[in-house]
Amino acid sequence: MVLQGIQEKPLxxxxxxxxxxxxxxxxxxxETDLISLNRQLQxxxxxxxxxxxxxxxxxxxxxxxxxxxxxxxxxxxQEAGQSTVQSGNYYDFYKNIDxxxxxxxxxxxxxxxxxxxxxxxxxxxxxxxxxPSPDTELFKLKPHKRSWILQSMKRIGDYYFWKYNxxxxxxxxxxxxxxxxxxxxxxxxxxxxxxxxxxxxxxxKALTEIPGDIGFTVRMGMLTGLREEELYYIHDKEICxxxxxxxxxxxxxxxxxxxxxxxGINWMRANKKAFVTIMPTTMWKSxxxxxxxxxxxxxxxxxxxxxxxxxxxxxxxxxxxxVMRYDDIMxxxxxxxxxxxxxTVSAQHYVLHDLxxxxxxxxxxxxxxxxxxx
Numbered sequence: 001m002v003l004q005g006i007q008e009k010p011l012x013x014x015x016x017x018x019x020x021x022x023x024x025x026x027x028x029x030x031e032t033d034l035i036s037l038n039r040q041l042q043x044x045x046x047x048x049x050x051x052x053x054x055x056x057x058x059x060x061x062x063x064x065x066x067x068x069x070x071x072x073x074x075x076x077x078q079e080a081g082q083s084t085v086q087s088g089n090y091y092d093f094y095k096n097i098d099x100x101x102x103x104x105x106x107x108x109x110x111x112x113x114x115x116x117x118x119x120x121x122x123x124x125x126x127x128x129x130x131x132p133s134p135d136t137e138l139f140k141l142k143p144h145k146r147s148w149i150l151q152s153m154k155r156i157g158d159y160y161f162w163k164y165n166x167x168x169x170x171x172x173x174x175x176x177x178x179x180x181x182x183x184x185x186x187x188x189x190x191x192x193x194x195x196x197x198x199x200x201x202x203x204x205k206a207l208t209e210i211p212g213d214i215g216f217t218v219r220m221g222m223l224t225g226l227r228e229e230e231l232y233y234i235h236d237k238e239i240c241x242x243x244x245x246x247x248x249x250x251x252x253x254x255x256x257x258x259x260x261x262x263x264g265i266n267w268m269r270a271n272k273k274a275f276v277t278i279m280p281t282t283m284w285k286s287x288x289x290x291x292x293x294x295x296x297x298x299x300x301x302x303x304x305x306x307x308x309x310x311x312x313x314x315x316x317x318x319x320x321x322x323v324m325r326y327d328d329i330m331x332x333x334x335x336x337x338x339x340x341x342x343x344t345v346s347a348q349h350y351v352l353h354d355l356x357x358x359x360x361x362x363x364x365x366x367x368x369x370x371x372x373x374x
Contacts, residue, residue: 111328121152135180204369206309217301224277225320228298235293260359273340278362329365
């Protein structure tokens with residue numbers, strides 16, 4: 001642990017400190033970080049910062065490698081004394097998880113097929129993931145399969161949080177993925193994207209409560225899932241009155257009778273693509289009627305989003321994708337078409353055939369999180 005900003009702090013009325021050569025030092029810590037600080041001190045075996053400083057000055061604290069940090073985290077979990085990790089050999093805490101209870105918890109939160117997949121991947125690959133060299137075996141697998149394995153391990157961290165209100169397993173899983181670079185060569189479709197629905201609910205609530213013009217900019221980013229430059233593009237680009245299948249470079253908005261508008265964008269640059277987006281028709285008209293929309297609008301929204309929801313503006317795109325995929329309301333291909341990650345042919349298939357069904361799924365997905373889209 002590195003303590004930054006330690007400053008000498010004089011003590012009035014304590015002349016004996018100066019007489020015997022003592023100095024009082026202090027650090028500034030945000031109130032919101034106190035819990036994390038205390039948890040880390042406890043993890044290192046210290047009750048106070050003073051105890052930590054004594055060992056630091058005595059040279060008993062040295063920087064440890066990533067491997068040793070992971071090993072220490074596993075040891076802490078093994079010795080935690082929780083009902084699922086009390087017995088067993090060194091480092092095998094995960095083997096004592098009741099998979100029936102695990103499945104029951106998942107079924108409360110995910111689609112039944114997804115829940116069973118999580119449990120199945122955990123049972124088959126937990127020994128490898130929590131072993132000494134998970135990269136050796138996991139990199140032999142196809143990216144999509146490796147992605148599901150990583151998702152299943154991340155869900156184990158969520159399970160421990162639900163059951164025991166501890167984030168230690170979540171931290172361990174994250175550290176293993178980062179240390180061995182297990183996300184390597186996974187595109188955005190295959191990277192870990194499924195998050196705890198409770199996390200989504202909290203973030204969406206905070207985002208929708210942001211008022212005024214900035215709140216409108218936030219909702220544009222969240223409800224469309226578009227990148228910043230794509231929002232600038234659809235605000236300024238000319239509109240074509242032809243049908244969605246038109247090959248021109250202008251926008252092709254189609255109003256659906258359910259109160260939504262699907263906008264054909266087909267804007268591609270380098271490896272970034274925007275095929276289509278969906279939003280409420282009233283929002284689309286209000287957005288197009290804005291006299292100007294540029295980076296200053298995004299910068300203002302970014303500051304508020306970071307303050308109120310503790311995420312970046314770019315994170316709205318990830319929230320959008322998670323909502324579309326939650327409970328398999330949209331298939332991966334359908335969500336990818338909205339996210340600009342599907343092949344052009346696939347994207348055109350979904351937007352040119354049964355637009356009402358496509359937009360109804362969009363509305364249903366947001367309704368699951370308390371947002372009425374119309």
